[in-house]
Amino acid sequence: MTDCLFCKIVAGEVPAEIVRESERAVAFRDINPQAPTHVLVVPRAHHPNAAALAAADPASLAEVVAEAHQVAVGDGVADGGYRIVFNTGREAGQTVFHVHAHVLGGRGLNWPPG
Ligand code: 5GP
Numbered sequence: 001m002t003d004c005l006f007c008k009i010v011a012g013e014v015p016a017e018i019v020r021e022s023e024r025a026v027a028f029r030d031i032n033p034q035a036p037t038h039v040l041v042v043p044r045a046h047h048p049n050a051a052a053l054a055a056a057d058p059a060s061l062a063e064v065v066a067e068a069h070q071v072a073v074g075d076g077v078a079d080g081g082y083r084i085v086f087n088t089g090r091e092a093g094q095t096v097f098h099v100h101a102h103v104l105g106g107r108g109l110n111w112p113p114g
């Protein structure tokens with residue numbers, strides 16, 4: 001997708017602090033972090049949301065989740081606990097329509113979320 005911010009980050013056309021890269025996924029720090037660890041994990045291929053990715057390429061969705069865990073391990077938050085969030089749709093707060101897992105950790109996380 002030519003006009004997608006996260007496609008541009010994957011392509012290196014928009015700078016980001018890359019944390020991990022795998023065959024099918026890229027992890028980079030959120031520009032407006034909501035926790036000490038706030039990393040976005042995206043598939044390299046453009047899919048608008050998690051359900052679309054699950055339908056089109058379930059192995060890629062699994063890789064996004066596995067990479068999210070490795071991000072948590074790398075940031076030292078895996079043992080204490082972390083949250084993986086896929087905002088899906090505008091009313092849920094999705095603003096970038098290239099599927100991304102938010103990996104949040106390093107502070108107490110309220111439940112239920114706001
Ligand atoms: P959403 O609201 O769609 O679930 O999440 C989009 C996330 O992308 C937000 O947390 C926002 O801070 C982050 N974001 C928006 N623009 C950029 C950018 O240019 N670079 C990075 N690294 N993150 C961004």
Ligand code: ZN
Binds near residue numbers: 001005006046047098
């Ligand atoms: Zn995209």
